[in-house]
Amino acid sequence: MVIEFPDGLHEYVTTPVKRVLKLSDQDVYYIQTANSRYRLEVRSSEALPVEKPVAK
Numbered sequence: 001m002v003i004e005f006p007d008g009l010h011e012y013v014t015t016p017v018k019r020v021l022k023l024s025d026q027d028v029y030y031i032q033t034a035n036s037r038y039r040l041e042v043r044s045s046e047a048l049p050v051e052k053p054v055a056k
Helices: none
Strands: 002-004 010-012 017-022 028-033 037-041
């Protein structure tokens, strides 16, 4: 997973993503990896397409 910040910086997460939770009324995501948790708030005036997850 690569997190890109508005100033152009990137954070690379190399551990597997275990789960992703999105708050339904906000553009806030919680991402849990094997050893970390992230809270991401999307601030964009444009809606971006999201790929559908692949079912296993």
